[in-house]
Amino acid sequence: MLEFNELSVRYGLGVEALNQISLSAPVGKITAVIGGNGAGKSTLMRAASGVLSFHGGTVAGGTVSLDGKNITGLSASGIVARGLVHVPEGRKIFGDLTVLDNLKAGGATVKSGRTRDRVLGEILELFPILAERQSQRAGLLSGGQQQILAICRGMMSSPRVMLLDEPTLGLAPQTVEQVAGVIQQINSRGITVVVVEQNAAMALGIADFGTVIEQGRVVLSDEASVLRGSADVQRLFLGGNTDEIGFAPRAIKPLERWTA
Ligand SMILES: Nc1ncnc2c1ncn2[C@@H]1O[C@H](COP(=O)(O)OP(=O)(O)OP(=O)(O)O)[C@@H](O)[C@H]1O
Ligand SMILES: [Mg+2]
Structure with missing residues:
Protein backbone atom coordinates (compact mmCIF):
# COMPACT_ATOMS: atom_id res chain seq x y z
CA MET A 1 0.00 0.00 0.00
CA LEU A 84 7.44 2.24 -7.43
CA VAL A 85 7.51 3.80 -10.88
CA HIS A 86 6.28 7.22 -11.98
CA VAL A 87 5.23 7.87 -15.59
CA PRO A 88 5.39 11.66 -15.70
CA GLU A 89 3.13 14.24 -17.25
CA GLY A 90 3.84 14.84 -20.94
CA ARG A 91 5.19 11.31 -21.60
CA LYS A 92 8.84 12.37 -21.78
CA ILE A 93 9.89 9.57 -24.08
CA PHE A 94 13.24 9.89 -25.85
CA GLY A 95 12.06 10.86 -29.32
CA ASP A 96 15.42 10.38 -31.02
CA LEU A 97 15.97 6.90 -29.61
CA THR A 98 14.30 3.81 -30.98
CA VAL A 99 11.25 2.31 -29.34
CA LEU A 100 13.43 -0.58 -28.18
CA ASP A 101 16.08 1.70 -26.64
CA ASN A 102 13.34 3.61 -24.80
CA LEU A 103 12.12 0.35 -23.31
CA LYS A 104 15.65 -0.71 -22.41
CA ALA A 105 16.22 2.63 -20.65
CA GLY A 106 13.25 1.78 -18.41
CA GLY A 107 14.95 -1.43 -17.34
CA ALA A 108 18.30 0.18 -16.56
CA THR A 109 17.88 -0.23 -12.80
CA VAL A 110 17.18 -3.97 -13.09
CA LYS A 111 20.41 -5.80 -12.24
CA SER A 112 19.68 -9.15 -13.84
CA GLY A 113 20.01 -9.13 -17.63
CA ARG A 114 17.83 -12.23 -17.74
CA THR A 115 15.00 -10.52 -15.90
CA ARG A 116 15.30 -7.50 -18.21
CA ASP A 117 15.06 -9.70 -21.30
CA ARG A 118 12.11 -11.63 -19.89
CA VAL A 119 10.14 -8.48 -19.06
CA LEU A 120 11.01 -6.93 -22.44
CA GLY A 121 9.77 -10.07 -24.18
CA GLU A 122 6.50 -9.97 -22.21
CA ILE A 123 5.91 -6.33 -23.05
CA LEU A 124 6.59 -6.81 -26.77
CA GLU A 125 4.21 -9.76 -26.77
CA LEU A 126 1.53 -7.83 -24.92
CA PHE A 127 1.84 -4.75 -27.15
CA PRO A 128 2.43 -5.87 -30.75
CA ILE A 129 2.45 -2.25 -31.93
CA LEU A 130 5.67 -1.69 -29.96
CA ALA A 131 7.14 -4.93 -31.28
CA GLU A 132 6.38 -3.95 -34.88
CA ARG A 133 7.94 -0.53 -34.46
CA GLN A 134 10.76 -1.42 -32.10
CA SER A 135 13.53 -0.24 -34.40
CA GLN A 136 11.83 3.03 -35.39
CA ARG A 137 12.49 6.35 -33.70
CA ALA A 138 10.04 6.78 -30.83
CA GLY A 139 9.32 10.35 -31.94
CA LEU A 140 7.56 8.94 -35.01
CA LEU A 141 4.88 7.16 -32.97
CA SER A 142 1.41 8.69 -32.60
CA GLY A 143 0.51 10.42 -29.32
CA GLY A 144 -1.36 7.39 -28.03
CA GLN A 145 1.45 5.02 -29.01
CA GLN A 146 3.96 7.29 -27.27
CA GLN A 147 1.84 7.15 -24.11
CA ILE A 148 1.72 3.35 -24.30
CA LEU A 149 5.50 3.36 -24.77
CA ALA A 150 5.92 5.64 -21.72
CA ILE A 151 3.79 3.28 -19.63
CA CYS A 152 5.67 0.23 -20.92
CA ARG A 153 9.02 1.89 -20.25
CA GLY A 154 7.82 2.17 -16.66
CA MET A 155 6.78 -1.49 -16.73
CA MET A 156 10.36 -2.48 -17.61
CA SER A 157 11.42 -2.15 -13.97
CA SER A 158 8.70 -4.67 -12.93
N1 LIG B 1 8.57 23.43 -10.42
C1 LIG B 1 7.73 24.26 -9.77
N2 LIG B 1 8.19 25.42 -9.21
C2 LIG B 1 7.34 26.26 -8.56
N3 LIG B 1 6.02 26.03 -8.38
C3 LIG B 1 5.52 24.91 -8.92
C4 LIG B 1 6.33 23.96 -9.63
N4 LIG B 1 5.57 22.94 -10.05
C5 LIG B 1 4.33 23.22 -9.61
N5 LIG B 1 4.29 24.38 -8.92
C6 LIG B 1 3.11 25.00 -8.26
O1 LIG B 1 2.62 24.07 -7.31
C7 LIG B 1 1.20 24.01 -7.34
C8 LIG B 1 0.76 22.58 -7.70
O2 LIG B 1 1.20 22.30 -9.04
P1 LIG B 1 1.07 20.87 -9.72
O3 LIG B 1 1.86 20.92 -10.96
O4 LIG B 1 1.39 19.82 -8.74
O5 LIG B 1 -0.48 20.83 -10.03
P2 LIG B 1 -1.32 19.85 -10.97
O6 LIG B 1 -2.55 19.51 -10.21
O7 LIG B 1 -0.47 18.75 -11.47
O8 LIG B 1 -1.73 20.84 -12.17
P3 LIG B 1 -1.94 20.54 -13.77
O9 LIG B 1 -3.34 20.07 -13.92
O10 LIG B 1 -1.73 21.89 -14.37
O11 LIG B 1 -0.92 19.53 -14.20
C9 LIG B 1 0.76 25.06 -8.34
O12 LIG B 1 0.50 26.25 -7.61
C10 LIG B 1 1.97 25.22 -9.23
O13 LIG B 1 2.03 26.52 -9.78
MG1 LIG C 1 0.13 18.14 -13.30
Missing part, protein backbone atom coordinates in the same frame (compact mmCIF):
# COMPACT_ATOMS: atom_id res chain seq x y z
CA LEU A 2 1.20 3.49 -0.90
CA GLU A 3 0.32 6.04 1.76
CA PHE A 4 0.66 9.78 2.02
CA ASN A 5 0.52 10.92 5.62
CA GLU A 6 -0.12 14.62 6.20
CA LEU A 7 2.30 15.41 3.42
CA SER A 8 3.18 19.06 2.82
CA VAL A 9 5.35 20.18 -0.10
CA ARG A 10 6.81 23.57 -1.02
CA TYR A 11 8.50 24.91 -4.11
CA GLY A 12 11.18 27.46 -3.29
CA LEU A 13 10.35 29.55 -0.28
CA GLY A 14 6.87 30.68 -1.18
CA VAL A 15 4.67 28.17 -3.00
CA GLU A 16 2.92 25.68 -0.74
CA ALA A 17 1.79 23.09 -3.27
CA LEU A 18 0.52 20.40 -0.87
CA ASN A 19 -0.91 21.04 2.56
CA GLN A 20 -1.10 18.04 4.88
CA ILE A 21 -2.42 15.61 2.29
CA SER A 22 -3.36 12.16 3.52
CA LEU A 23 -4.43 9.44 1.14
CA SER A 24 -3.77 5.80 0.51
CA ALA A 25 -3.66 3.64 -2.60
CA PRO A 26 -4.59 0.06 -1.68
CA VAL A 27 -2.63 -2.86 -3.10
CA GLY A 28 -3.89 -4.22 -6.40
CA LYS A 29 -6.43 -1.43 -6.89
CA ILE A 30 -6.70 1.60 -9.15
CA THR A 31 -6.87 4.91 -7.29
CA ALA A 32 -7.77 8.05 -9.22
CA VAL A 33 -6.66 11.51 -8.14
CA ILE A 34 -8.61 14.30 -9.76
CA GLY A 35 -8.35 18.05 -9.41
CA GLY A 36 -8.12 21.23 -11.44
CA ASN A 37 -5.06 23.01 -12.80
CA GLY A 38 -2.45 23.57 -10.14
CA ALA A 39 -4.31 21.49 -7.53
CA GLY A 40 -1.12 19.61 -6.69
CA LYS A 41 -1.63 16.34 -8.56
CA SER A 42 1.80 16.18 -10.20
CA THR A 43 3.45 17.34 -6.99
CA LEU A 44 1.90 14.41 -5.16
CA MET A 45 3.42 11.99 -7.66
CA ARG A 46 6.81 13.72 -7.62
CA ALA A 47 6.91 13.48 -3.84
CA ALA A 48 6.22 9.74 -3.97
CA SER A 49 8.80 8.98 -6.65
CA GLY A 50 11.60 11.09 -5.19
CA VAL A 51 11.90 13.57 -8.06
CA LEU A 52 10.68 16.68 -6.21
CA SER A 53 14.18 18.12 -5.94
CA PHE A 54 14.55 18.06 -9.75
CA HIS A 55 11.64 20.52 -9.80
CA GLY A 56 12.86 22.71 -6.97
CA GLY A 57 10.45 21.22 -4.44
CA THR A 58 10.95 19.94 -0.89
CA VAL A 59 8.89 17.98 1.60
CA ALA A 60 8.00 20.43 4.36
CA GLY A 61 6.23 17.90 6.56
CA GLY A 62 4.62 14.47 6.70
CA THR A 63 5.67 11.24 5.01
CA VAL A 64 5.16 8.93 2.05
CA SER A 65 5.30 5.24 2.86
CA LEU A 66 5.33 2.12 0.72
CA ASP A 67 4.19 -1.11 2.36
CA GLY A 68 4.65 0.48 5.77
CA LYS A 69 8.19 1.70 5.09
CA ASN A 70 8.97 5.39 5.02
CA ILE A 71 10.29 6.30 1.55
CA THR A 72 10.27 10.10 2.00
CA GLY A 73 13.56 11.59 0.89
CA LEU A 74 14.92 8.43 -0.73
CA SER A 75 16.60 8.84 -4.12
CA ALA A 76 14.51 8.37 -7.24
CA SER A 77 16.49 5.27 -8.23
CA GLY A 78 16.15 3.86 -4.70
CA ILE A 79 12.37 4.24 -4.95
CA VAL A 80 12.28 2.51 -8.36
CA ALA A 81 14.30 -0.31 -6.81
CA ARG A 82 11.61 -0.61 -4.11
CA GLY A 83 8.99 -1.16 -6.80
CA PRO A 159 7.00 -2.25 -10.53
CA ARG A 160 4.47 -3.18 -7.87
CA VAL A 161 3.08 0.35 -7.90
CA MET A 162 2.67 2.59 -10.91
CA LEU A 163 1.92 6.32 -10.82
CA LEU A 164 0.48 7.70 -14.05
CA ASP A 165 0.32 11.47 -14.48
CA GLU A 166 -2.38 12.50 -16.99
CA PRO A 167 -1.89 9.57 -19.35
CA THR A 168 -4.71 10.63 -21.68
CA LEU A 169 -3.94 14.34 -21.92
CA GLY A 170 -4.28 15.56 -25.49
CA LEU A 171 -5.40 12.22 -26.92
CA ALA A 172 -8.40 11.68 -29.20
CA PRO A 173 -11.42 9.91 -27.62
CA GLN A 174 -10.70 6.61 -29.35
CA THR A 175 -7.12 6.68 -28.12
CA VAL A 176 -8.26 7.59 -24.61
CA GLU A 177 -10.22 4.37 -24.65
CA GLN A 178 -7.15 2.42 -25.74
CA VAL A 179 -4.97 3.88 -22.98
CA ALA A 180 -7.72 3.24 -20.40
CA GLY A 181 -7.65 -0.39 -21.55
CA VAL A 182 -3.87 -0.54 -21.14
CA ILE A 183 -4.17 0.78 -17.56
CA GLN A 184 -6.78 -1.86 -16.76
CA GLN A 185 -4.59 -4.54 -18.32
CA ILE A 186 -1.62 -3.49 -16.19
CA ASN A 187 -3.76 -3.47 -13.07
CA SER A 188 -5.09 -6.93 -13.91
CA ARG A 189 -1.48 -8.15 -13.63
CA GLY A 190 -1.61 -7.19 -9.97
CA ILE A 191 0.05 -3.79 -10.22
CA THR A 192 -1.30 -1.09 -7.93
CA VAL A 193 -2.12 2.00 -9.99
CA VAL A 194 -2.50 5.65 -9.01
CA VAL A 195 -3.77 7.70 -11.93
CA VAL A 196 -3.93 11.47 -11.99
CA GLU A 197 -6.26 12.82 -14.65
CA GLN A 198 -7.98 15.86 -16.02
CA ASN A 199 -10.31 13.36 -17.67
CA ALA A 200 -12.28 12.55 -14.53
CA ALA A 201 -14.81 10.46 -16.43
CA MET A 202 -12.10 8.10 -17.64
CA ALA A 203 -10.23 7.99 -14.35
CA LEU A 204 -13.29 7.40 -12.18
CA GLY A 205 -14.58 4.98 -14.80
CA ILE A 206 -11.66 2.59 -14.36
CA ALA A 207 -10.75 3.34 -10.70
CA ASP A 208 -11.78 1.53 -7.54
CA PHE A 209 -11.17 4.57 -5.33
CA GLY A 210 -10.92 8.27 -5.96
CA THR A 211 -9.66 11.41 -4.28
CA VAL A 212 -10.43 14.96 -5.24
CA ILE A 213 -7.78 17.53 -4.40
CA GLU A 214 -8.04 21.30 -4.53
CA GLN A 215 -5.29 23.80 -3.72
CA GLY A 216 -3.10 21.12 -2.19
CA ARG A 217 -5.75 19.67 0.12
CA VAL A 218 -7.98 16.61 -0.05
CA VAL A 219 -11.61 17.65 -0.39
CA LEU A 220 -13.26 14.27 -1.09
CA SER A 221 -12.12 10.68 -0.89
CA ASP A 222 -14.33 7.68 -1.51
CA GLU A 223 -15.04 4.67 -3.66
CA ALA A 224 -14.95 5.71 -7.31
CA SER A 225 -18.58 4.67 -7.77
CA VAL A 226 -19.62 7.03 -4.96
CA LEU A 227 -17.64 9.90 -6.46
CA ARG A 228 -19.21 9.26 -9.86
CA GLY A 229 -22.58 9.82 -8.23
CA SER A 230 -21.49 12.91 -6.28
CA ALA A 231 -23.24 16.11 -7.38
CA ASP A 232 -20.09 18.18 -6.71
CA VAL A 233 -17.87 15.87 -8.77
CA GLN A 234 -20.40 15.86 -11.57
CA ARG A 235 -20.71 19.62 -11.57
CA LEU A 236 -16.98 20.31 -11.44
CA PHE A 237 -15.49 17.47 -13.44
CA LEU A 238 -18.11 15.61 -15.39
CA GLY A 239 -19.74 18.47 -17.23
CA GLY A 240 -22.86 18.45 -15.05
CA ASN A 241 -23.94 15.09 -16.46
CA THR A 242 -26.17 13.59 -13.82
CA ASP A 243 -26.46 10.17 -15.45
CA GLU A 244 -24.55 7.37 -13.80
CA ILE A 245 -21.50 7.19 -16.06
CA GLY A 246 -20.31 3.60 -15.54
CA PHE A 247 -17.23 2.70 -17.59
CA ALA A 248 -18.28 3.25 -21.15
CA PRO A 249 -15.07 4.45 -22.73
CA ARG A 250 -16.59 4.69 -26.17
CA ALA A 251 -18.81 7.46 -24.85
CA ILE A 252 -16.03 9.35 -23.11
CA LYS A 253 -15.08 12.73 -24.44
CA PRO A 254 -11.99 14.52 -23.14
CA LEU A 255 -13.17 17.23 -20.81
CA GLU A 256 -12.07 20.82 -20.87
CA ARG A 257 -9.72 21.50 -18.00
CA TRP A 258 -11.55 22.88 -15.03
CA THR A 259 -9.89 26.03 -13.77
CA ALA A 260 -10.35 26.81 -10.11
Whole structure:
Protein backbone atom coordinates (compact mmCIF):
# COMPACT_ATOMS: atom_id res chain seq x y z
CA MET A 1 0.00 0.00 0.00
CA LEU A 2 1.20 3.49 -0.90
CA GLU A 3 0.32 6.04 1.76
CA PHE A 4 0.66 9.78 2.02
CA ASN A 5 0.52 10.92 5.62
CA GLU A 6 -0.12 14.62 6.20
CA LEU A 7 2.30 15.41 3.42
CA SER A 8 3.18 19.06 2.82
CA VAL A 9 5.35 20.18 -0.10
CA ARG A 10 6.81 23.57 -1.02
CA TYR A 11 8.50 24.91 -4.11
CA GLY A 12 11.18 27.46 -3.29
CA LEU A 13 10.35 29.55 -0.28
CA GLY A 14 6.87 30.68 -1.18
CA VAL A 15 4.67 28.17 -3.00
CA GLU A 16 2.92 25.68 -0.74
CA ALA A 17 1.79 23.09 -3.27
CA LEU A 18 0.52 20.40 -0.87
CA ASN A 19 -0.91 21.04 2.56
CA GLN A 20 -1.10 18.04 4.88
CA ILE A 21 -2.42 15.61 2.29
CA SER A 22 -3.36 12.16 3.52
CA LEU A 23 -4.43 9.44 1.14
CA SER A 24 -3.77 5.80 0.51
CA ALA A 25 -3.66 3.64 -2.60
CA PRO A 26 -4.59 0.06 -1.68
CA VAL A 27 -2.63 -2.86 -3.10
CA GLY A 28 -3.89 -4.22 -6.40
CA LYS A 29 -6.43 -1.43 -6.89
CA ILE A 30 -6.70 1.60 -9.15
CA THR A 31 -6.87 4.91 -7.29
CA ALA A 32 -7.77 8.05 -9.22
CA VAL A 33 -6.66 11.51 -8.14
CA ILE A 34 -8.61 14.30 -9.76
CA GLY A 35 -8.35 18.05 -9.41
CA GLY A 36 -8.12 21.23 -11.44
CA ASN A 37 -5.06 23.01 -12.80
CA GLY A 38 -2.45 23.57 -10.14
CA ALA A 39 -4.31 21.49 -7.53
CA GLY A 40 -1.12 19.61 -6.69
CA LYS A 41 -1.63 16.34 -8.56
CA SER A 42 1.80 16.18 -10.20
CA THR A 43 3.45 17.34 -6.99
CA LEU A 44 1.90 14.41 -5.16
CA MET A 45 3.42 11.99 -7.66
CA ARG A 46 6.81 13.72 -7.62
CA ALA A 47 6.91 13.48 -3.84
CA ALA A 48 6.22 9.74 -3.97
CA SER A 49 8.80 8.98 -6.65
CA GLY A 50 11.60 11.09 -5.19
CA VAL A 51 11.90 13.57 -8.06
CA LEU A 52 10.68 16.68 -6.21
CA SER A 53 14.18 18.12 -5.94
CA PHE A 54 14.55 18.06 -9.75
CA HIS A 55 11.64 20.52 -9.80
CA GLY A 56 12.86 22.71 -6.97
CA GLY A 57 10.45 21.22 -4.44
CA THR A 58 10.95 19.94 -0.89
CA VAL A 59 8.89 17.98 1.60
CA ALA A 60 8.00 20.43 4.36
CA GLY A 61 6.23 17.90 6.56
CA GLY A 62 4.62 14.47 6.70
CA THR A 63 5.67 11.24 5.01
CA VAL A 64 5.16 8.93 2.05
CA SER A 65 5.30 5.24 2.86
CA LEU A 66 5.33 2.12 0.72
CA ASP A 67 4.19 -1.11 2.36
CA GLY A 68 4.65 0.48 5.77
CA LYS A 69 8.19 1.70 5.09
CA ASN A 70 8.97 5.39 5.02
CA ILE A 71 10.29 6.30 1.55
CA THR A 72 10.27 10.10 2.00
CA GLY A 73 13.56 11.59 0.89
CA LEU A 74 14.92 8.43 -0.73
CA SER A 75 16.60 8.84 -4.12
CA ALA A 76 14.51 8.37 -7.24
CA SER A 77 16.49 5.27 -8.23
CA GLY A 78 16.15 3.86 -4.70
CA ILE A 79 12.37 4.24 -4.95
CA VAL A 80 12.28 2.51 -8.36
CA ALA A 81 14.30 -0.31 -6.81
CA ARG A 82 11.61 -0.61 -4.11
CA GLY A 83 8.99 -1.16 -6.80
CA LEU A 84 7.44 2.24 -7.43
CA VAL A 85 7.51 3.80 -10.88
CA HIS A 86 6.28 7.22 -11.98
CA VAL A 87 5.23 7.87 -15.59
CA PRO A 88 5.39 11.66 -15.70
CA GLU A 89 3.13 14.24 -17.25
CA GLY A 90 3.84 14.84 -20.94
CA ARG A 91 5.19 11.31 -21.60
CA LYS A 92 8.84 12.37 -21.78
CA ILE A 93 9.89 9.57 -24.08
CA PHE A 94 13.24 9.89 -25.85
CA GLY A 95 12.06 10.86 -29.32
CA ASP A 96 15.42 10.38 -31.02
CA LEU A 97 15.97 6.90 -29.61
CA THR A 98 14.30 3.81 -30.98
CA VAL A 99 11.25 2.31 -29.34
CA LEU A 100 13.43 -0.58 -28.18
CA ASP A 101 16.08 1.70 -26.64
CA ASN A 102 13.34 3.61 -24.80
CA LEU A 103 12.12 0.35 -23.31
CA LYS A 104 15.65 -0.71 -22.41
CA ALA A 105 16.22 2.63 -20.65
CA GLY A 106 13.25 1.78 -18.41
CA GLY A 107 14.95 -1.43 -17.34
CA ALA A 108 18.30 0.18 -16.56
CA THR A 109 17.88 -0.23 -12.80
CA VAL A 110 17.18 -3.97 -13.09
CA LYS A 111 20.41 -5.80 -12.24
CA SER A 112 19.68 -9.15 -13.84
CA GLY A 113 20.01 -9.13 -17.63
CA ARG A 114 17.83 -12.23 -17.74
CA THR A 115 15.00 -10.52 -15.90
CA ARG A 116 15.30 -7.50 -18.21
CA ASP A 117 15.06 -9.70 -21.30
CA ARG A 118 12.11 -11.63 -19.89
CA VAL A 119 10.14 -8.48 -19.06
CA LEU A 120 11.01 -6.93 -22.44
CA GLY A 121 9.77 -10.07 -24.18
CA GLU A 122 6.50 -9.97 -22.21
CA ILE A 123 5.91 -6.33 -23.05
CA LEU A 124 6.59 -6.81 -26.77
CA GLU A 125 4.21 -9.76 -26.77
CA LEU A 126 1.53 -7.83 -24.92
CA PHE A 127 1.84 -4.75 -27.15
CA PRO A 128 2.43 -5.87 -30.75
CA ILE A 129 2.45 -2.25 -31.93
CA LEU A 130 5.67 -1.69 -29.96
CA ALA A 131 7.14 -4.93 -31.28
CA GLU A 132 6.38 -3.95 -34.88
CA ARG A 133 7.94 -0.53 -34.46
CA GLN A 134 10.76 -1.42 -32.10
CA SER A 135 13.53 -0.24 -34.40
CA GLN A 136 11.83 3.03 -35.39
CA ARG A 137 12.49 6.35 -33.70
CA ALA A 138 10.04 6.78 -30.83
CA GLY A 139 9.32 10.35 -31.94
CA LEU A 140 7.56 8.94 -35.01
CA LEU A 141 4.88 7.16 -32.97
CA SER A 142 1.41 8.69 -32.60
CA GLY A 143 0.51 10.42 -29.32
CA GLY A 144 -1.36 7.39 -28.03
CA GLN A 145 1.45 5.02 -29.01
CA GLN A 146 3.96 7.29 -27.27
CA GLN A 147 1.84 7.15 -24.11
CA ILE A 148 1.72 3.35 -24.30
CA LEU A 149 5.50 3.36 -24.77
CA ALA A 150 5.92 5.64 -21.72
CA ILE A 151 3.79 3.28 -19.63
CA CYS A 152 5.67 0.23 -20.92
CA ARG A 153 9.02 1.89 -20.25
CA GLY A 154 7.82 2.17 -16.66
CA MET A 155 6.78 -1.49 -16.73
CA MET A 156 10.36 -2.48 -17.61
CA SER A 157 11.42 -2.15 -13.97
CA SER A 158 8.70 -4.67 -12.93
CA PRO A 159 7.00 -2.25 -10.53
CA ARG A 160 4.47 -3.18 -7.87
CA VAL A 161 3.08 0.35 -7.90
CA MET A 162 2.67 2.59 -10.91
CA LEU A 163 1.92 6.32 -10.82
CA LEU A 164 0.48 7.70 -14.05
CA ASP A 165 0.32 11.47 -14.48
CA GLU A 166 -2.38 12.50 -16.99
CA PRO A 167 -1.89 9.57 -19.35
CA THR A 168 -4.71 10.63 -21.68
CA LEU A 169 -3.94 14.34 -21.92
CA GLY A 170 -4.28 15.56 -25.49
CA LEU A 171 -5.40 12.22 -26.92
CA ALA A 172 -8.40 11.68 -29.20
CA PRO A 173 -11.42 9.91 -27.62
CA GLN A 174 -10.70 6.61 -29.35
CA THR A 175 -7.12 6.68 -28.12
CA VAL A 176 -8.26 7.59 -24.61
CA GLU A 177 -10.22 4.37 -24.65
CA GLN A 178 -7.15 2.42 -25.74
CA VAL A 179 -4.97 3.88 -22.98
CA ALA A 180 -7.72 3.24 -20.40
CA GLY A 181 -7.65 -0.39 -21.55
CA VAL A 182 -3.87 -0.54 -21.14
CA ILE A 183 -4.17 0.78 -17.56
CA GLN A 184 -6.78 -1.86 -16.76
CA GLN A 185 -4.59 -4.54 -18.32
CA ILE A 186 -1.62 -3.49 -16.19
CA ASN A 187 -3.76 -3.47 -13.07
CA SER A 188 -5.09 -6.93 -13.91
CA ARG A 189 -1.48 -8.15 -13.63
CA GLY A 190 -1.61 -7.19 -9.97
CA ILE A 191 0.05 -3.79 -10.22
CA THR A 192 -1.30 -1.09 -7.93
CA VAL A 193 -2.12 2.00 -9.99
CA VAL A 194 -2.50 5.65 -9.01
CA VAL A 195 -3.77 7.70 -11.93
CA VAL A 196 -3.93 11.47 -11.99
CA GLU A 197 -6.26 12.82 -14.65
CA GLN A 198 -7.98 15.86 -16.02
CA ASN A 199 -10.31 13.36 -17.67
CA ALA A 200 -12.28 12.55 -14.53
CA ALA A 201 -14.81 10.46 -16.43
CA MET A 202 -12.10 8.10 -17.64
CA ALA A 203 -10.23 7.99 -14.35
CA LEU A 204 -13.29 7.40 -12.18
CA GLY A 205 -14.58 4.98 -14.80
CA ILE A 206 -11.66 2.59 -14.36
CA ALA A 207 -10.75 3.34 -10.70
CA ASP A 208 -11.78 1.53 -7.54
CA PHE A 209 -11.17 4.57 -5.33
CA GLY A 210 -10.92 8.27 -5.96
CA THR A 211 -9.66 11.41 -4.28
CA VAL A 212 -10.43 14.96 -5.24
CA ILE A 213 -7.78 17.53 -4.40
CA GLU A 214 -8.04 21.30 -4.53
CA GLN A 215 -5.29 23.80 -3.72
CA GLY A 216 -3.10 21.12 -2.19
CA ARG A 217 -5.75 19.67 0.12
CA VAL A 218 -7.98 16.61 -0.05
CA VAL A 219 -11.61 17.65 -0.39
CA LEU A 220 -13.26 14.27 -1.09
CA SER A 221 -12.12 10.68 -0.89
CA ASP A 222 -14.33 7.68 -1.51
CA GLU A 223 -15.04 4.67 -3.66
CA ALA A 224 -14.95 5.71 -7.31
CA SER A 225 -18.58 4.67 -7.77
CA VAL A 226 -19.62 7.03 -4.96
CA LEU A 227 -17.64 9.90 -6.46
CA ARG A 228 -19.21 9.26 -9.86
CA GLY A 229 -22.58 9.82 -8.23
CA SER A 230 -21.49 12.91 -6.28
CA ALA A 231 -23.24 16.11 -7.38
CA ASP A 232 -20.09 18.18 -6.71
CA VAL A 233 -17.87 15.87 -8.77
CA GLN A 234 -20.40 15.86 -11.57
CA ARG A 235 -20.71 19.62 -11.57
CA LEU A 236 -16.98 20.31 -11.44
CA PHE A 237 -15.49 17.47 -13.44
CA LEU A 238 -18.11 15.61 -15.39
CA GLY A 239 -19.74 18.47 -17.23
CA GLY A 240 -22.86 18.45 -15.05
CA ASN A 241 -23.94 15.09 -16.46
CA THR A 242 -26.17 13.59 -13.82
CA ASP A 243 -26.46 10.17 -15.45
CA GLU A 244 -24.55 7.37 -13.80
CA ILE A 245 -21.50 7.19 -16.06
CA GLY A 246 -20.31 3.60 -15.54
CA PHE A 247 -17.23 2.70 -17.59
CA ALA A 248 -18.28 3.25 -21.15
CA PRO A 249 -15.07 4.45 -22.73
CA ARG A 250 -16.59 4.69 -26.17
CA ALA A 251 -18.81 7.46 -24.85
CA ILE A 252 -16.03 9.35 -23.11
CA LYS A 253 -15.08 12.73 -24.44
CA PRO A 254 -11.99 14.52 -23.14
CA LEU A 255 -13.17 17.23 -20.81
CA GLU A 256 -12.07 20.82 -20.87
CA ARG A 257 -9.72 21.50 -18.00
CA TRP A 258 -11.55 22.88 -15.03
CA THR A 259 -9.89 26.03 -13.77
CA ALA A 260 -10.35 26.81 -10.11
N1 LIG B 1 8.57 23.43 -10.42
C1 LIG B 1 7.73 24.26 -9.77
N2 LIG B 1 8.19 25.42 -9.21
C2 LIG B 1 7.34 26.26 -8.56
N3 LIG B 1 6.02 26.03 -8.38
C3 LIG B 1 5.52 24.91 -8.92
C4 LIG B 1 6.33 23.96 -9.63
N4 LIG B 1 5.57 22.94 -10.05
C5 LIG B 1 4.33 23.22 -9.61
N5 LIG B 1 4.29 24.38 -8.92
C6 LIG B 1 3.11 25.00 -8.26
O1 LIG B 1 2.62 24.07 -7.31
C7 LIG B 1 1.20 24.01 -7.34
C8 LIG B 1 0.76 22.58 -7.70
O2 LIG B 1 1.20 22.30 -9.04
P1 LIG B 1 1.07 20.87 -9.72
O3 LIG B 1 1.86 20.92 -10.96
O4 LIG B 1 1.39 19.82 -8.74
O5 LIG B 1 -0.48 20.83 -10.03
P2 LIG B 1 -1.32 19.85 -10.97
O6 LIG B 1 -2.55 19.51 -10.21
O7 LIG B 1 -0.47 18.75 -11.47
O8 LIG B 1 -1.73 20.84 -12.17
P3 LIG B 1 -1.94 20.54 -13.77
O9 LIG B 1 -3.34 20.07 -13.92
O10 LIG B 1 -1.73 21.89 -14.37
O11 LIG B 1 -0.92 19.53 -14.20
C9 LIG B 1 0.76 25.06 -8.34
O12 LIG B 1 0.50 26.25 -7.61
C10 LIG B 1 1.97 25.22 -9.23
O13 LIG B 1 2.03 26.52 -9.78
MG1 LIG C 1 0.13 18.14 -13.30
